[in-house]
Structure formats: C-alpha cells, structure tokens
Amino acid sequence: MSQEASQMDVAVFSPAKAQLTRLLKTQKAAHLAAGPLSADERIAWLDRVIGLMVDHQDDIVEALAADFGNRSREATLVADVFAVIGSLKYARENLRDWLAPLGFETQFPDAEARVEYQPLGVVGLMSPWNFPFNLTFAPLAGIIAAGNRCIIKPSEFTPASSALIARMVASAFDESEIAVVTGDAAVAAHFAALPFDHLLFTGSTSVARHVARAAAENLVPLTLELGGKSPVIVSASASVEDAAARVMTVKTLNAGQICLAPDYVLLPEGSVEAFSAAASKAVATMFPALKDNPDYTSIINQRHYDRLRGYLDDARAKGAQIVELNPAGEDFSQQEARRIAPTLVINAPDDARIMQDEIFGPLLPLRTYRGIDEAIGYVNDRPRPLALYYFGQDQEEERRVLARTTSGGVTVNDVMSHAFAENLPFGGVGASGTGAYHGKAGFLAFSHAKSVYRQSKALEAEYFLRPPYGDGLRQFLASVITK
Numbered sequence: 001m002s003q004e005a006s007q008m009d010v011a012v013f014s015p016a017k018a019q020l021t022r023l024l025k026t027q028k029a030a031h032l033a034a035g036p037l038s039a040d041e042r043i044a045w046l047d048r049v050i051g052l053m054v055d056h057q058d059d060i061v062e063a064l065a066a067d068f069g070n071r072s073r074e075a076t077l078v079a080d081v082f083a084v085i086g087s088l089k090y091a092r093e094n095l096r097d098w099l100a101p102l103g104f105e106t107q108f109p110d111a112e113a114r115v116e117y118q119p120l121g122v123v124g125l126m127s128p129w130n131f132p133f134n135l136t137f138a139p140l141a142g143i144i145a146a147g148n149r150c151i152i153k154p155s156e157f158t159p160a161s162s163a164l165i166a167r168m169v170a171s172a173f174d175e176s177e178i179a180v181v182t183g184d185a186a187v188a189a190h191f192a193a194l195p196f197d198h199l200l201f202t203g204s205t206s207v208a209r210h211v212a213r214a215a216a217e218n219l220v221p222l223t224l225e226l227g228g229k230s231p232v233i234v235s236a237s238a239s240v241e242d243a244a245a246r247v248m249t250v251k252t253l254n255a256g257q258i259c260l261a262p263d264y265v266l267l268p269e270g271s272v273e274a275f276s277a278a279a280s281k282a283v284a285t286m287f288p289a290l291k292d293n294p295d296y297t298s299i300i301n302q303r304h305y306d307r308l309r310g311y312l313d314d315a316r317a318k319g320a321q322i323v324e325l326n327p328a329g330e331d332f333s334q335q336e337a338r339r340i341a342p343t344l345v346i347n348a349p350d351d352a353r354i355m356q357d358e359i360f361g362p363l364l365p366l367r368t369y370r371g372i373d374e375a376i377g378y379v380n381d382r383p384r385p386l387a388l389y390y391f392g393q394d395q396e397e398e399r400r401v402l403a404r405t406t407s408g409g410v411t412v413n414d415v416m417s418h419a420f421a422e423n424l425p426f427g428g429v430g431a432s433g434t435g436a437y438h439g440k441a442g443f444l445a446f447s448h449a450k451s452v453y454r455q456s457k458a459l460e461a462e463y464f465l466r467p468p469y470g471d472g473l474r475q476f477l478a479s480v481i482t483k
Contacts, residue, residue, distance in 0.1 A: 108456030119147030142442020235392025244278035
C-alpha cells in the first residue's frame, strides 16, 4: 500500500472505526454492569420494537418507495411490517418457556445437571437492502429474547430506509442498548472486524466470504444468511398450472429480489410449453399492466438493472429462448423506474451467467429432465441452496427428493412458505449459509447454553479419581468397560 493510500485510509476510515469501537465498548460495559436482562425487561424491549413497527408503518412504506423508485405499499406492509411484528410477538409469547433451565439425569441421585441459557452479550447485525426492515427488526426477536444488546449496520444501497432505521431505533433505545451505524462498504468492513460476541450477516455469498474472514480474526461466531440458486422441481404428478402460478407469485414479489426466490425450474420433458403458458396467465392475472403498476416493484438501482439485462443478453447469445411475460405489450425502453418484465429463459446452457449466479430479479430459467434422479443429480451438482421447492403428488418421489438433496429448507407444493412458519428454524447450509434463527432457533442462536453440574455428596463421587487407586476402582472399571 502506498503512503498516500495509507494516509487516505486514516483520514477517511478512522472516525467510523473509532465510533464503532466506542459503541461496542459502551454496550459491553452496560451488559456487564446490568447483568442479564430479566424476562420482563426483554418483553419490554420487544414491545418497544413492536411499537416502532406499528407507529412507523407509513414511514417505512415511503422510505422503501424512495429507495426502490417504486415498491408496492401492500407488499411492504406484508413483508417489512406484518411479518416482523409476527416474529416479535412470537418471541414475546414464548421467551419465558425458552429461558427455563433444561435438566439432565445424573449418575448419582443427589447430583444435579442442567443447562442455563445465558446472553452472549453484544450481537452485531448486518442487514441487506432487499427487505431492510424485515431483515433488521425480525432478527431482533431472537437477539432480544436471548437478552443481548445489538449494534446494527443496514445497507448503504437503501439510504432512506437506513436513515429511518437509525431514527426509529434512536427514538426507543439508548445507544447502550441497541444502536445503528450507517455508512458505506468501508464502514461495513470495520463493522465485520469488531470483536462482537456474535455476528449475524444477511447478504450475498461473495460478501459473506469477506465478512467471515474479518470475523475470524477475533473468532467471532457467525450466523450467515445467504442465498444461492434455489431450485424448483416440478414432478410429472404435479398440476403444472398450480405450480406455475405459485412460482410466479414469489418470482414477481419484490420483482424477485428475494434470497428465497426460485432461481430455476426443472420440468419433466414436454411440459415447458404448458408451464410457460400457465406462467403467462398467472402474470397477466396479477399484473394486467406492468410499467406503471404500483404493485410491481422496481429494480433497486441501475447497477442491478444492468446486471439483469446482461444476464438476458448473455443467455440469448448462448442460444437460450427468451420469453417476456408482458401482458400489455408495453415498451420498457423508456422508463424512470428500472422495471423489468417477468421473463422466462428457456434452455440456457450451464455456462450462461444466469445459470451460475444468484439471479435476484424477475428472470426465471426453465430446464427439463427425463427422470427424477436426473433432476436430483442436477441440484446436487451445484452448491447447496437456501431453499428447494417440490411440486407433486407422488409421495414416494417426494420422499426421494427430500432424502437425496440438501438445502436450508423445503416447501412442498408452494414457494417460500416455510420461511413464514415462525416455529421452524430458518437458515442455509454450505454456500447458502451457516446457522439458523426464527422462533426458538433464534433464541438458541444468540444464547450461550451453559452447563452447570452440582456434585453429589456420595463418597464414591468424592473419591472416584483420587489416588491411591485400589481394588474397588479396578473392579468398577472392569465391570463397565465392556462390549
């Protein structure tokens, strides 16, 4: 690194680093000084967050519309308000049960063994741009239920939403309890390098590699919620029309900018035309027109818009058939909102970029398979996805797909529904993530399960390991070391 670059780093980055370090020290000191929050205190904190979501729902709608250019009011209220409140209320209703120590049997009747759930301390939370309120405030359900404090770094790609998140949190919490730090990628890099007691990152697999490397310097435990290419397997026993309608519902939600969105569909040979027709019908029913439809969300920024258009150009050049689902036949070449019509990409080759990268947009590749084992093999030849979706009525085949594939979660005969079951763990596996949260899984992820053993008063317990060793111990060992 040159001297100029080093000086620039000091001048530009040190204030953010100093602020982050001060915040972390403040929260760690407050955690140690106050001791573990009581159940009543945790419930009170959860109530504060619920109040923020209710009181600021209109502000949330306006901020997301400003950041995206256009975003459906109703979709925002469902995904970024209603779903968050559900997570927080579920934690509020159950945290007393979660906190109860877990007892275990012991060798001696008067001994005692239990696990107590202890707050980790200060949790760092790095949230993404696609659902910035959901993926900031919903994880707080588990973080707060476990008794932790939190520092939040929202995405710089949604500046209006990030600024609102900061104002909301500051209005309800002291910085020693929950705090928000905004800023660019340099601030995020400093954030990931802090010695948190736990770090939750939601975002892309490529950025997660940098986060994991930074966290490793301080051995900070991680929960990584990533994405990948979530497949849809449509069985020969499935209703193609139903499958297409359900797939397109989620593929058009937030214009497909969802970590759980279907990334490609595997269809039995001979059913591509039927699926395409059903998908076209489903889109026309939901969106008779797209260009000025307030229910159809824009692409977040020009960079991602150009990336998605590049996928289509690359796939077309490599022989794929491109089918734009544009019910009103609108011209999207002249527009301000960066909208892309839902588009099917049929038979793109494996070396097409759209078949290699997570799409994060309203583009949907369709491929065919001859037998279910071929579909399973195709999925298994790729990194493990965050979700897998199976449509079909063949229970034996369904069981085979579930047993022979590995994904973070599965929804059968629908898309993404498993993520809304608050009592199910939500997380990835392999390249799609590490760890899980939601419901009790979130409480456990952000708790330390501390083992506590109270020794028996029996003489055997007191003298078991104390020399000199005699016949009693030798006879005991001979009796227990057996096949």
